[in-house]
Amino acid sequence: MSNPAPARVGGGAPVVVRTLSAQSGADGVIVSVRVDVAFDDVRAELHRVLGQTPERWRNRMARLDLGDRDVELFDVRRLVHLLKGDYGLSVTAVYTTERAVHRYVSRELKLQVFTRDPADDCVQALVGAVGEAGATAVTEVGPHAIDSDGVTEIVSGPAVTVEDTTSFETDDDVVEDDGAIADLSYDDESGAAKAAPEPEPDVVLPVEPMPIRIAGGQRxxxxxxxxxxxxxxxxxxxxxxxxxxxxxxxxxxxxxxxxxxxxxxxxxxxxxxxxxxxxxxxxxxxxxxxxxxxxxxxxxxxxxxxxxxxxxxxxxxxxxxxxxxxxxxxxxxxxxxxxxxxxxxxxxxxxxxxxxxxxx
Amino acid sequence: MSECIVITSGKGGVGKTTTTANLGVALAQQGHTVAVVDADIGLRNLDVILGLENRIVYDLVHVIEGECRLKQGLIKDKRLDGLSLLPAAQTRDKNAVTPDQMRKLVAELKEHFDYVLVDCPAGIEQGFKNAVAGADKAIIVTTPEVSAIRDADRIIGMVEAAELPEPQLIINRFRAKMVQSGDMMNKEDILEILAIPLLGVVPDHEDIIVSANRGVPVAFDDESLVGEAYRRIGRRLGGEPDVPLLDLTVDDGLWTTIKRWMGLAPAREVAR
CATH class of the missing domain: 2.160.20.70 (Pectate Lyase C-like)
Known part of the structure; x- marks a missing residue:
């Protein structure tokens, strides 16, 4: 328990960082980006969040969840470079609803791309996918967790509907690092209200690069x-x-x-x-x-x-x-x-x- | 049938206020009744240029807020029948007025005057929106500088978005000599980018500074080339679209003399 990070519950964090257990074999970290926040703010927030425990991210795999936002390719590239260069987080995949971005991301950045249904939270999708392989554990900490301890790797805000991510088990590793997180996981918050979701593997099927999206049938x-x-x-x-x-x-x-x-x-x-x-x-x-x-x-x-x-x-x-x-x-x-x-x-x-x- | 014309530019310092004052004078000289309205609330200048600063009792905001009648707010220019000024408030800012209020004010002014000239503040914010609110058409003032032309272009787009008819262009501070030597954009370059009809070209001259300081618009000065340029623009605006071109090279005495002395063909930079 070190000194607490400043509470920012009301403000709404632009980014949400989640970890998966290392045993699951899945990518270790999911970085979600809030839809309505400018990328400059996202980058600043990433530095703030990840910078609290920089050593934690070294050589881990990450997936970038771009949510429902209209993606600029420059920003994707810069985010990927930021995660890799500053924190040693290797981005392996991108979640996006923007089908047109596939071609670029998969070809230029050599990343796997998942179509993201706007209605779904990516964590749910990911858990659904790796859930089949079993041994999944996600640590989820809500906004209220932020003021608990600077060690937490998760900073959440109203940006992501954490209600979707129910009944996740707490990552054992994390608990060893910081027992407080277990108390703050969403098991306690919403697990009772919502039953464990069925795995939905369909959501994370890799999608082939798509041609240019056509708006309203107009080319x-x-x-x-x-x-x-x-x-x-x-x-x-x-x-x-x-x-x-x-x-x-x-x-x-x-x-x-x-x-x-x-x-x-x-x-x-x-x-x-x-x-x-x-x-x-x-x-x-x-x-x-x-x-x-x-x-x-x-x-x-x-x-x-x-x-x-x-x-x-x-x-x-x-x-x-x-x-x-x-x-x-x-x-x-x-x-x-x-x-x-x-x-x-x-x-x-x-x-x-x-x-x-x-x-x- | 009266008309409200907004004089705007986007960029500051290109001569909107000077142009408004001089066009007001030029139109009034032709016998029209003209109201010049300073919409630059908080940073009024038009009254100074016209030399009417010391006669201000009420201003535009007073009129709009009903503290005085329109007639009380208007300052009649004693040098020239038919020219009146409605000055801006100095102690308020642009947000003191709404576009609807401006529209109402302009409509009322148009009942009494042939022309209502609105001097628009620089920028694209509230002040601009107020100034164009009641206007029937717009005149864009620019100087032959890239920055001014960029802003003029942006303003033309906004004037079009406000559903005013195609604006007309005045190129101010034109220096034929520099154009001649290739150091200044010529009017063809400017017109190619802005692509709107040219109303006139006003040469750069010290007269403007002197007249501004004295509070006597240069259009009063029969000797001045700049005054002549404004008078011609005024005539073009006032129903004589075919007023002949003003040849800037002829009046630029020294330069022309040297050219002739050197035996060079006087390349004539003609301003309409």
């Missing part, structure tokens, strides 16, 4: 006007802008971006991690381009005055870099070489599907 979002500074478009599929995209405007597409005008602002294609996405514009002079997880800035020397003979250009990822080429009436060489039909007969979305070959 392409077309913007029939210019986007001025401060205006933004965000769409899971392809985005076509009939007009200019001015500095300060943002176009973010899960798929490709086509601008029938001058692209002077920020364009992010393949925002869920699809680096096969392309960005095209009649006049491509962006402040910043992003494709998948890659970023390209406009250098000062790149600001070449546009002559009368300017032509459409296309930006794509090749050799792990964003490259811009004049539009030659077809997709970049690598993609055409795969034997796909000429792009002139295709929708922009098709181009994205044809393109992953470049990634191999």
């Amino acid at each position: 392409v979002q077309s913007i029939p006007r210019s986007l001025r500074g401060g205006q933004s478009v965000r769409f899971p599929g392809d985005v076509v802008v009939y007009g200019d995209v001015n500095p300060g405007a943002v176009v973010e597409a899960g798929g490709n971006i086509l601008v029938f005008g001058a692209l002077r602002g920020l364009a992010h294609a393949g925002s869920h991690g699809d680096e096969a996405a392309v960005i095209m514009a009649f006049d491509l002079r962006p402040t910043q381009l992003r494709i998948g997880g890659r970023i390209a800035f406009q250098g000062l020397e790149d600001d070449i005055p546009r002559g009368p003979g300017f032509r459409p250009e296309i930006a794509f990822v090749t050799d792990e870099r964003i490259r811009i080429e004049p539009w030659r009436g077809r997709l970049p060489t690598e993609q055409v070489a795969t034997g796909d039909a000429p792009p002139s007969t295709k929708t922009p979305g098709d181009a994205a599907e044809a393109a992953p070959v470049t990634e191999q």
Whole structure:
């Protein structure tokens, strides 16, 4: 029993960290991220929570539960790196409801991905899965536990509905470390109110990388006007802008971006991690381009005055870099070489599907 | 049929207040009745530029809160029939007024004046929302600087979002000499990005500073090139859209002289 950590019951912790027993053979730690908290706050909170007992996390396996939030691939990458770099926690899997993130996470970060039903708490899902293998034990400590002792590895808050995680046994190891946790586990709180849930292995079936999610059956979002500074478009599929995209405007597409005008602002294609996405514009002079997880800035020397003979250009990822080429009436060489039909007969979305070959 | 025009820019310090004052003068000189309204509550300037600061008794917030009648709040400019100022409150802030109240006020002003010019505060917050509330159209003021143009672009988007018709642009502090040497954006560059109709270009000149300090808008000065630029904009605004172009190079005496002396063709930076 060391000095108590400050009580933060009312505030609502942005992250919840749970441990599984080492004997279960499952991943050791689950890090859950609250849905409505900015990632910067999440990172700060992770440092605060994990930093209390840094030695505890070394060389353990972790799963990252992103909950129901709209995932930014940059943030996933940064969280994974934070857990690994600062605490030695190896993230092996990600829970998310965002199907479109699968392709990126599984390919780029080499992580296992589980679809997460928004209605379910991930812990329940995980326990269901490893419960089949038996020997599962999860330590669960509610918000009220935080002020008990700084040693606890679990900081919870209203972010996660802990009621779902009923009748977990207390991790023996943890009890040895700190007996107080046993008293605070949810066995006491809600075990009586809710019977032990049946294992639900379906919830954690690995899912193959999915194509770009299609919102409302709509594949392409077309913007029939210019986007001025401060205006933004965000769409899971392809985005076509009939007009200019001015500095300060943002176009973010899960798929490709086509601008029938001058692209002077920020364009992010393949925002869920699809680096096969392309960005095209009649006049491509962006402040910043992003494709998948890659970023390209406009250098000062790149600001070449546009002559009368300017032509459409296309930006794509090749050799792990964003490259811009004049539009030659077809997709970049690598993609055409795969034997796909000429792009002139295709929708922009098709181009994205044809393109992953470049990634191999 | 009267009209309420909001003069806005997004960025501060580009000359919204100066433009409002001078357009007010220019329109009044044409025989229109004009009310200029300072919507920059808490940071009023328009009264100083117009030289009417010492005559303020009541202000916009007094009128809106019913502490005085509209007629009492308006300050008539004695130099010019038809020009009146409704000054901003200095002791309050933007939140003292709501868009609905502004709408009501502007509607009342429009019953008495041909033109109601609203000087919008910088920024995109409450003050901006108040200023555009009752407006029928907007004039965007920018300077040939990237930062001002970025903000102007953002404001144009917000003006459109407020469902006002396409705004018109005034490029202020234009220095033909610097444009000539490639050190300043030319008006084509600006118009390419902002893509709205150009109402006029106002050259940068010391006259503006002098006139602001004296409280006599430069549009009163028949000798001044800047005054002429404002007068032309006023005429364009007041129903003469085809007022001829103002050639900035002609009046920039020294520069033109040197150019001629050097035998260079005077590249004429023409401002509409």
